[in-house]
Amino acid sequence: MSLSYPKRIFLTALVMLIGLLMIIAALWLPPIDREIEVMDSLFVIDITDSMNVEDVRFGNEHINRLDWAKEYTRQAILSMPCGSHAGLAVFSEARSLILMTPVEVCANYHDLMQMLSQFHPTMAWARSSEMSKALYTAIRQAKEITPQPTVVFLTDGHEAPPVHETLFPKFTDTPGEVPGIIVGIGGSDLLPIPKTNEFGEIEGYWGINEVMHRDVYASSRGDAAELNENRPRTEHMSSQKKSHMETVSKRVGFEFISSPTSAQNLIKEMQKISVTRQQPVKYDLFVWLASVALILLILVFLPYSLFIKQHD
Amino acid sequence: MSWSNPYLLYLLPLAVLPWLSRNNEKQIVWQALLPKDSASVVIGFTLYLLASVTLASLIMALAGPHIPEHTVQRSGQGAEVIILLDRSRSMDQPFARRHRFRLSTEMNFKESKRSVARYYLTEFVNSRPDDRFAYLLFSEQATTILPLTYSKETTLATIEAGGLGRGLTKTDIAVALKQAGKMFDGETYRGARIVLLISDGGQILSTEQEQQISQLLRENQLTLYWIYMRSVTGMTLDEKPGESILWQGAPERQLHNFFKTLDVPYRAFEAGSLEEFSEAMATIDQQHYQTLMLEQRMPRQSLADYFLWVALLSLLPLTVSQLYTWSGVSRAYHPKKH
Numbered sequence: 001m002s003l004s005y006p007k008r009i010f011l012t013a014l015v016m017l018i019g020l021l022m023i024i025a026a027l028w029l030p031p032i033d034r035e036i037e038v039m040d041s042l043f044v045i046d047i048t049d050s051m052n053v054e055d056v057r058f059g060n061e062h063i064n065r066l067d068w069a070k071e072y073t074r075q076a077i078l079s080m081p082c083g084s085h086a087g088l089a090v091f092s093e094a095r096s097l098i099l100m101t102p103v104e105v106c107a108n109y110h111d112l113m114q115m116l117s118q119f120h121p122t123m124a125w126a127r128s129s130e131m132s133k134a135l136y137t138a139i140r141q142a143k144e145i146t147p148q149p150t151v152v153f154l155t156d157g158h159e160a161p162p163v164h165e166t167l168f169p170k171f172t173d174t175p176g177e178v179p180g181i182i183v184g185i186g187g188s189d190l191l192p193i194p195k196t197n198e199f200g201e202i203e204g205y206w207g208i209n210e211v212m213h214r215d216v217y218a219s220s221r222g223d224a225a226e227l228n229e230n231r232p233r234t235e236h237m238s239s240q241k242k243s244h245m246e247t248v249s250k251r252v253g254f255e256f257i258s259s260p261t262s263a264q265n266l267i268k269e270m271q272k273i274s275v276t277r278q279q280p281v282k283y284d285l286f287v288w289l290a291s292v293a294l295i296l297l298i299l300v301f302l303p304y305s306l307f308i309k310q311h312d
Numbered sequence: 313m314s315w316s317n318p319y320l321l322y323l324l325p326l327a328v329l330p331w332l333s334r335n336n337e338k339q340i341v342w343q344a345l346l347p348k349d350s351a352s353v354v355i356g357f358t359l360y361l362l363a364s365v366t367l368a369s370l371i372m373a374l375a376g377p378h379i380p381e382h383t384v385q386r387s388g389q390g391a392e393v394i395i396l397l398d399r400s401r402s403m404d405q406p407f408a409r410r411h412r413f414r415l416s417t418e419m420n421f422k423e424s425k426r427s428v429a430r431y432y433l434t435e436f437v438n439s440r441p442d443d444r445f446a447y448l449l450f451s452e453q454a455t456t457i458l459p460l461t462y463s464k465e466t467t468l469a470t471i472e473a474g475g476l477g478r479g480l481t482k483t484d485i486a487v488a489l490k491q492a493g494k495m496f497d498g499e500t501y502r503g504a505r506i507v508l509l510i511s512d513g514g515q516i517l518s519t520e521q522e523q524q525i526s527q528l529l530r531e532n533q534l535t536l537y538w539i540y541m542r543s544v545t546g547m548t549l550d551e552k553p554g555e556s557i558l559w560q561g562a563p564e565r566q567l568h569n570f571f572k573t574l575d576v577p578y579r580a581f582e583a584g585s586l587e588e589f590s591e592a593m594a595t596i597d598q599q600h601y602q603t604l605m606l607e608q609r610m611p612r613q614s615l616a617d618y619f620l621w622v623a624l625l626s627l628l629p630l631t632v633s634q635l636y637t638w639s640g641v642s643r644a645y646h647p648k649k650h
Contacts, residue, residue, distance in 0.1 A: 009634070009638045009641050012634055013631065013638045016627065016630060016631040016634050017631055017635070019631075020628060020631050023370075023620055023623050023627065026620055027621070087469065087473070089473075097480070098473040098476045098477065099457050099470065099473050100457070100473050101469040103463075107463070108463055108465055108466045110461075111458065111466040114459050114461075115457050115470075118455050118456060122455070123453060123455050125453075125481065125482075137477065141476045141477050144476055286373075286620070290373050290374055290620065290623075291374060293370060294370040294371065297363075297627075298326060301329040301363060302329060302333065303329065303333045304333075
């Protein structure tokens with residue numbers, strides 16, 4: 001295709017004029033409002049002794065379950081879009097303790113990480129680990145927070161003292177009222193649980209005779225003595241209690257994911273169940289306008305003569 | 313200056329395109345027919361240059377030039393405040409209740425000591441724009457869950473979380489005070505440092521604990537405020553003549569007496585009612601407006617507009633000249649009939 005000289009000049013002038021208008025628009029058009037979907041979340045991290053077992057890995061590193069939980073939380077917070085909110089809580093004994101209600105993740109990333117780095121077994125106020133009850137308190141407290149967050153409960157599922165198969169702690173709220181996910185941590189082999197002293201240093205392991213091996217109901221029943229004798233005594237050791245966490249998550253209407261490999265697994269699951277909010281963000285159109293201007297000008301100045309054979 | 317999309321800078325060589333392009337040239341019969349005109353040589357060169365500048369500055373604007381988020385030092389009026397809020401179970405009990413002959417079974421959590429403290433702390437934090445806050449969680453152990461921060465959002469969220477759920481069983485004020493003192497170890501002195509202890513009970517400290525606390529507070533130049541949320545109506549931290557013999561030597565009083573012996577500024581506020589509590593907070597608010605060196609976070613600043621301006625100012629004469637050429641050419645091709 002070949003254009004006559006006046007047409008070429010006219011087209012060039014026209015395209016330049018459009019490009020000029022694009023740049024003017026890029027400079028003066030105000031940013032427009034765009035809605036993005038954001039989530040509110042509350043990360044509850046198990047800080048009981050069983051979390052000190054080193055049977056998980058992040059990349060090539062062999063680390064303990066608590067460090068894994070902290071690193072996973074960090075990555076999950078990083079993966080959330082700006083405008084999302086995240087809060088932090090710890091669980092020990094039979095309750096969850098909320099330390100920070102959800103705050104915006106991008107502006108407060110540093111403070112969130114500072115707090116997360118303080119999570120150590122020394123913070124624990126008692127030496128038991130009643131995971132189901134702690135989960136219930138987390139749910140109850142999440143209801144007091146507005147907007148109500150999605151609970152992410154990171155634990156190995158270890159219950160000390162153990163719970164009875166049918167006489168478990170009662171969940172009095174409506175299952176599914178507060179959406180949430182249990183993230184299971186830990187390997188599948190039973191490993192000894194390190195014991196921590198008051199300074200948080202590991203001092204030996206929990207011995208077989210130092211922990212309860214039966215729940216309170218079974219241990220006080222005389223007629224079950226024979227049955228109890230035959231039960232394995234393994235409560236001083238810990239592994240990821242997948243089936244228990246599955247049961248508990250069904251009871252409270254939570255999802256359960258076991259040893260996720262990337263933070264995206266959690267984020268996707270959260271997006272499915274969370275009550276998302278629309279958050280308006282300012283969106284500047286200048287990138288699009290300036291790109292159009294650039295492409296138009298490149299078209300003007302492309303040396304067509306180099307590609308098209310000249311027919312003289 | 314940094315770039316958010318630095319890879320776009322690889323497009324910069326496109327700026328030479330105008331020099332290669334022959335799109336606007338007219339084929340003429342013989343070069344020598346053209347008159348030699350130095351002014352048009354200069355104009356032609358300028359137009360090529362303007363076209364290159366336009367392309368380059370558009371590419372650079374798209375590459376996202378910006379000054380990254382950074383902090384600047386400035387001096388403000390305020391203080392560095394460490395909040396030590398008692399999380400013991402007793403703080404769940406109603407604040408400033410009237411004396412009754414029998415124990416009330418109803419628990420009004422809206423007016424528990426902890427929620428009253430939370431309410432006034434929130435007000436306090438909101439009224440002090442330049443302060444840096446830290447929050448120390450203490451039961452039997454003390455953990456600095458929020459190191460000194462300028463962020464009002466995280467401070468308020470931590471205070472709010474402090475009001476949720478039930479209290480923890482025990483508290484150890486000695487551990488908490490030591491932790492608060494240590495927080496400033498190795499920090500440069502920026503301005504007034506305040507430890508704000510809010511609790512409803514006292515504690516008898518050992519001589520060793522007293523020495524450690526007094527040394528830490530003195531070395532780090534801390535000011536200590538104790539807002540004592542009175543549980544028993546009538547009891548004061550200082551002894552009064554003719555009072556109940558039961559109150560003598562109460563842990564609260566022993567702690568108060570120890571605080572008075574410290575070499576650091578100390579003041580106790582006894583809050584027996586909501587008014588007294590808010591007055592205490594207001595007094596602290598007024599006292600601490602000294603110069604404080606503080607870091608202010610400057611948000612990321614985009615510089616793309618400057619590049620767009622360059623593009624605009626170079627494209628404008630280019631377009632004008634092109635339009636002028638076009639009007640000239642169209643007149644030459646379609647001469648007006650006389």
